[in-house]
Every structure is written in structure tokens, then in C-alpha cells.
Amino acid sequence: MPHPLDRALALQPEGTHPDLFVGTSSPDYWNMVGPFGGTTAATLLQAVLQHPQRLGLPVSITANYAAALTEGAFRVRATPVRTNRSTQHWTLEIAQPDANGEWQVNTTGTAFTALRRETWGASDLAMPQVRPAREVPRLDTGPAKVAWVSQYEMRPVRGGIPARWDGGGTHSESLLWVRDAQPRPLDFVSLTALSDVFYPRVWLRRATPVPAGTVSITTYFHANEADLAAAGTGYLLGRAVGQQFRHGYFDQSAQLWIEAGALLATSNQIVYYKE
Amino acid sequence: MPHPLDRALALQPEGTHPDLFVGTSSPDYWNMVGPFGGTTAATLLQAVLQHPQRLGLPVSITANYAAALTEGAFRVRATPVRTNRSTQHWTLEIAQPDANGEWQVNTTGTAFTALRRETWGASDLAMPQVRPAREVPRLDTGPAKVAWVSQYEMRPVRGGIPARWDGGGTHSESLLWVRDAQPRPLDFVSLTALSDVFYPRVWLRRATPVPAGTVSITTYFHANEADLAAAGTGYLLGRAVGQQFRHGYFDQSAQLWIEAGALLATSNQIVYYKE
Numbered sequence: 001m002p003h004p005l006d007r008a009l010a011l012q013p014e015g016t017h018p019d020l021f022v023g024t025s026s027p028d029y030w031n032m033v034g035p036f037g038g039t040t041a042a043t044l045l046q047a048v049l050q051h052p053q054r055l056g057l058p059v060s061i062t063a064n065y066a067a068a069l070t071e072g073a074f075r076v077r078a079t080p081v082r083t084n085r086s087t088q089h090w091t092l093e094i095a096q097p098d099a100n101g102e103w104q105v106n107t108t109g110t111a112f113t114a115l116r117r118e119t120w121g122a123s124d125l126a127m128p129q130v131r132p133a134r135e136v137p138r139l140d141t142g143p144a145k146v147a148w149v150s151q152y153e154m155r156p157v158r159g160g161i162p163a164r165w166d167g168g169g170t171h172s173e174s175l176l177w178v179r180d181a182q183p184r185p186l187d188f189v190s191l192t193a194l195s196d197v198f199y200p201r202v203w204l205r206r207a208t209p210v211p212a213g214t215v216s217i218t219t220y221f222h223a224n225e226a227d228l229a230a231a232g233t234g235y236l237l238g239r240a241v242g243q244q245f246r247h248g249y250f251d252q253s254a255q256l257w258i259e260a261g262a263l264l265a266t267s268n269q270i271v272y273y274k275e
Numbered sequence: 276m277p278h279p280l281d282r283a284l285a286l287q288p289e290g291t292h293p294d295l296f297v298g299t300s301s302p303d304y305w306n307m308v309g310p311f312g313g314t315t316a317a318t319l320l321q322a323v324l325q326h327p328q329r330l331g332l333p334v335s336i337t338a339n340y341a342a343a344l345t346e347g348a349f350r351v352r353a354t355p356v357r358t359n360r361s362t363q364h365w366t367l368e369i370a371q372p373d374a375n376g377e378w379q380v381n382t383t384g385t386a387f388t389a390l391r392r393e394t395w396g397a398s399d400l401a402m403p404q405v406r407p408a409r410e411v412p413r414l415d416t417g418p419a420k421v422a423w424v425s426q427y428e429m430r431p432v433r434g435g436i437p438a439r440w441d442g443g444g445t446h447s448e449s450l451l452w453v454r455d456a457q458p459r460p461l462d463f464v465s466l467t468a469l470s471d472v473f474y475p476r477v478w479l480r481r482a483t484p485v486p487a488g489t490v491s492i493t494t495y496f497h498a499n500e501a502d503l504a505a506a507g508t509g510y511l512l513g514r515a516v517g518q519q520f521r522h523g524y525f526d527q528s529a530q531l532w533i534e535a536g537a538l539l540a541t542s543n544q545i546v547y548y549k550e
Contacts, residue, residue, distance in 0.1 A: 060491045081341060089383055091366065093366075104357075114547075121522065123521075124517050124519075215335065215387055220519075220545045222524075224522055244399075247392065248391055249391070253541075263519045266518050266526050270334060
């Protein structure tokens, strides 16, 4: 039995055009009105990774959520627009037919892949000092209101979903240990999904559950295949914080470290919120 | 005489297709091997702003630098892929003909525009406490090695370009007051360009001037037209910091505040560096 994430991200080539793939939305990662955005972004990256002309490893991906994916089949297009000696730029989209059979784009994106070499390196964003994952109680996610949450083992260190929606929020930072609920070795697609695992910062900041939804997410990867292998099925420490909330949108800055302290991914998103 | 930025960003419709524009690269903003990336991103946004079907104000833009623009004319394509009731998603590209007359894409991107309403708001990223702009000496940018630097009045508070390239760097944070050298009221295109005004973090972190270049930049706007009008021709405080440097790439997190403290834009980029 494949892992639920592998089922959700399964893509088949569509016909003989190398840029086109078909997939099917997964009930396992369903959110309120469509799939979990993390798996949608990961689906875009999956198409890049499966493309026969792909060069190198993912360095960055941007996914824009233009409309909700609906249940059923979708088409992914991943086009290597420019291939240089050691780098490659991609444009990405997901489309589904509407009630009239017309293809409608619901997700756009871009990605960048590259051959990565050993170089000088450093981090200016150290992992926060927190209790080890095994000492932090696991969030009870079942029965969750939305399916995707149950696909993750979450151990909130601080900044968990407010226990009382009393309008008394004062900050928007969350820290949690997280990994796939059903163990699965970390790879680029699961890291992409994990970079969107944080609930809306506006809920925490206001202690008010207003409607909110990600509009665009960009994730940068600071890992090669050896770094991912070292992460294995272990916990990642995730941090997310809102920066500015204004005129119906806020931005979120997020990071994911392995337990040993290496920063594997940094991610930013802009999120709609109501009122 | 128009402002140099307006000359650099001047676009004309190409034929009758509303998505196509033509422009010409500007010597005023030339960098080492092509235009300053900030003006390239701003050129993408300019096409969105001039598009007859544009809805609302810019909320986010991502620009990917796939290859250097060369001197001379270029074509910009800005396509409103999906228009909802109060939001709109765009795909963007810049292309130039190669020596054989074949069109080659050198820049890709996406943007998101929206009608922005007054809502609850807050900031979780306060402006750093620094000396006022007028008390900070202006950086002598002339004769600069590259033209674009002279288009900005920069007053580095800390984290300026290392005075000695002695390999002794210890951090990657810079703070500077900045505005157009020739006064020009702030707007979305100048804010886009300003979000790329920081020199490569790896130079500061290592105190070593290795080759480096931005691969992809994403900027989120936290301003409406009234906020921009309030900024006027005043200084912005810019902050930039590297987060992770590894395997030939680092990411930079950046922010721009007006003097009165409002955070107008947050921006992230991923940057190539050598060795």
C-alpha cells in the first residue's frame, strides 16, 4: 500500500507531450473547499521531478492558488522554459475542465532547479531552543474537521491553535515539531507540503477564526539528497510568524529545521483574510 | 524630462494583443551583465499595471531571472490567467530575439492583484530603532562600478559593503535608508525595484566578493495607494539578512518601512553564489 502522500501526488504522463501529466485529487489531504495547498504545491514540484528533461534538484518553487481544485482529475503542465548549463527555469500550472468542458487554470507557478555543488556555507538563522519532540505532547488531530491535518503528527511547542477564541491574541509566532503521521522518508515533495503546514497566522494573532486562505507560497530548499536522507523520518521543527497584516492580506515567514539543527527549507506566503 | 526610472520602465503596447508590450533596456540602471534585477521585476509589474484588464492593486510578484537581458528592445507578456470577483492572477515573461531571430525567454514570473479593503490590521515586525536618515552619512556612489547604484540615495546604518575584503565577516544583516536619488513619489514599481536594492548577503557574511546573482525574487505589498502617497519622496528603511547559505545558494529576507514606521513591503530572494 503506497503512502497517502504518494497516492495524492501520483502523476501519469498525458499522451506523448513531456510537459503534461494527469493526477486525481486525494480525499486523504482534503481541506475545507479543496485539497490542502501544501499538496497542490507538491503536485507542481512532482511534475518537475518526473519530467524527462529535468536538470538538477529543486532550489525554489512558487505556487499561486488562483481557484480551488475540485474533486477528480486534473492536468499538470510543467514546462522547462530555459535550460542553462547547470540551472533550469520552469513554468507550472494545474487546470481542470469546467462544467462546459473548458479547461480552467486553477493553479500557476514557477520553479527553479539546479545542479548543486559543495561550497562554503553558513546559517544566520539558528534553530530556536525548544524541548525535544518526544517531550512535547502530540496534538490530537482525530477526528479533525479537515482530513489533511490527520496526515501529520504535530507537536506544538508554542503558538498552538487558540484554546479560546476570545479576541485576545498578541503575537503570531508558532513553533511545532512535525512529520508525516505515517512514517515516510523526507524528500522534496514532502518538504514542499510541510512548508504549508501552519494554520493561518491571523487566527493566532487575533484569537479569532476569520476566513483565511493562502494566495501564493514560495519555498526555498537548502538541502541536497544527502541532507534529505539524513532527515529520514525524523521530526522537523517548524516555525511560522506573520509579519504584516493589512488591507485583507498578511504575509507569513516560515522555516523548517531537522532535529540536529540544519535549516532545510525557508518559505513565505501571502494569505487572504476577511475583515 | 521623465525620471530615469520612468524611462527605464516605459512600455508600449505591441500590436493589438492586450498582453504584449515592448520596452528597451536602460543604460541608467545597468548592472554588471544586464539591467539591475529590481528594474526587471518592476518591468513585469509595469506591464500588469498598464494592462487594460487589470483588476485591483499589486499584492505579490515573483520574478525569476532565467538569463541576462541584453541591450536593446524586449517584449513583455502579461497574461491575466484567472480573474475572480475581487482578485486576479497573472503569468509574466520577458523575451528577446537571439542572434538567429528566435525569441528566447530570459525572465518569468507571476503576480497577484486584488481589490483591497480596509480591515483589521497589525504588524509583528516593528521597524528597527535606528538613527534618522538625515543623521546617517550618504554613501558615495559616484563613480560607481555599475550604473544603477547611482540611481539611489543610500545611507547605510550598518552592514555596509565591507571596507576590507579580509574574509572576516560574521553576520549578514544590513540596514540602510534609501530612496530614489532623483526624487520620485513612491509607487508600486519603484517599491518593487527598491526591494532588490541590497548587495549580495554573501559578500557581507564572508567579507569576500564572490560572484553572486539573484535567481528568483518574491515581493509582497502591504500598501494601498494612500499608503504610497504618504510615503511620497521620503526615505525608506531597508533591512536585509541572509538566512541559509548552502550548496551554492542563499536566501535573503528583506523589509522596507517608511520613516513613520509602517511596513510597506516584505521581500525574499534566492541567490546564486560561487564557491
